[in-house]
Amino acid sequence: MTYQLHYWPTIQGRGEFVRLALEAAGAEYVDVARAPPGQGGGEAALVGRLRDPGNPRAAFAPPFLVDGDVVVGQTAAILLYLGPRLGLSGTGETDALWTHQLQLTIADAVGEAHDTHHPISTGAYYEDQREAARARARAFREERIPKFLDWFERVLQLNPSGDLHLVGDSLSYADLSLFQLVAGLRYAFPKATARALANTPAVVKLHANIARRQRVRDYLDSPRRIPFNEEGIFRCYPELDG
């Protein structure tokens, strides 16, 4: 069965956490909104599906995943669904729950990273909330980036199976998502992230290990990986770093 991922076609955004899981597992999938409109793709197809009155369980927002009769939205819920199917959530219920808990904490960090450039309203331009953005970004850099990264470092250091993975001794979607969080933070806040990562060697090592996995590397080198840009969650505005 080929998975259908529905997400905005021009950004990594929250959809990237799903793309990474599918790619790292070698799963067959279609990134629907990036397909040609003539083949059922394009952004209009995505929006149409969200508003389809024939779908009583349409998601609040992208991303959402279609797998046969199953339609699931919310990034973390998609990964919860895919985890056992792709072999990316450890062993048994306790590991699956822990993997999910890690994912939800990464999602919190991602949401806060987004709000550094949109602290007032997602419906307004960045340029119209720059002053608040500077203040929020300062607090995020000084308090939140270190707090989140230190917590993931602790999880890695205390993992009884070793510090190579967040969950047990094998790859999980939480590892992939932490890779993406680190990549995004480095793009958006290079100076502040470098300072925080100086205290979290296991997080740095995890990021590097993920990046050199064959399937992940192939993906990152392919046109399927959309470059970071200033429409996504992680945006490089030098005035917000420091």
Added chain:
Amino acid sequence: MTYQLHYWPTIQGRGEFVRLALEAAGAEYVDVARAPPGQGGGEAALVGRLRDPGNPRAAFAPPFLVDGDVVVGQTAAILLYLGPRLGLSGTGETDALWTHQLQLTIADAVGEAHDTHHPISTGAYYEDQREAARARARAFREERIPKFLDWFERVLQLNPSGDLHLVGDSLSYADLSLFQLVAGLRYAFPKATARALANTPAVVKLHANIARRQRVRDYLDSPRRIPFNEEGIFRCYPELDG
């Protein structure tokens, strides 16, 4: 087995979504930090447990739940764990996943409600970010409250089993959490919420139905229900409503 809930003892906050599920199901639980320090309770016990180096899977933040050997943090993950055990997540994997997706969307709304009074930094006082709070609260009132409530109205209206529940035809933790979201929005933004609820009759009805369930009513009337206050997520600052 008596569940142990660990959460801040003086606010509803995110822990309230767990309390409501436990109460509505008639589950045995201890709200640990509200117990006397002499009996292992108090805030110090909670903080100590979070920092315990002997716990390799300590949560990033409260709430967390202890059930024998299982320790799980993140509100939505706790409810994911409790859902099938308390009979509060529908029937089968698809319903459980949908219940969770609804919960994650409620969590997004809750996070945005929190940030109306702390748009710059959770580490700073409200009084030091009032100007940004006014701007963020305006956008939240005008764009986000209606968008979230309209979506839940749609879910209720399109539920093939009727508009009394979000998932199928029985109580789920998503119903309880939507009740709490509506209660919180009404407390924090009475005028704006009344306007939005005028367009969402099924959401209004769900809130009322939940409030009159015997166990929920008993809970709400008991001292176990901490009143809304200006330390929690939903805060009544009249200057943020309108």
